[in-house]
Amino acid sequence: MNIIKVSSRSRTAAVAGAIAGTYRENNCAEVQAIGAGAVNQAIKAAVIAKGYLAEEGKPIVFVPSFVAVDIDGDERTAIRISIEPGSLQSSLLGVDGSSRVA
């Protein structure tokens, strides 16, 4: 499974499609982003992908972690987001944007 690399210029709809497509094939997906702009695009794309997959009865959750990556010889810290199967409750919470404290 390839890691989906996201930059600050990535289109969220395209990344969301890649996440959903990878998840449909593998029942998991990995997204990686370096820097605030890229992390923001990655999260927005992940929320959109969550909506797509929820409609198909596939609830997902996110497990982010730090990973050290080598960029042209410099070590940078990336955020890697592992996308995994979630519970139905999580899915329902997200589809309409509501939450249990709303």
Place this chain on the structure above:
Amino acid sequence: MNIIKVSSRSRTAAVAGAIAGTYRENNCAEVQAIGAGAVNQAIKAAVIAKGYLAEEGKPIVFVPSFVAVDIDGDERTAIRISIEPGSLQSSLLGVDGSSRVA
């Protein structure tokens, strides 16, 4: 349960402590951020909190969603991250920064 509001100037360690403290009390927590800088700080803090809670045998996962919020009369779209109990596997994946595709 209060929503933990994060700005681009929030210190990640402080936010991580707030997330972990709220989660210990409620078995869930909610974080909200508007804008790329704030979302990045929120995710970094969430990863740090995940490490704290994993050490206590409390694996967590993240369910982000979009929410419309009113800021001085203007409607803005925030990212709200719901923090929920996860599986032990998720916890172990995150603690050392590795992932199943590494």
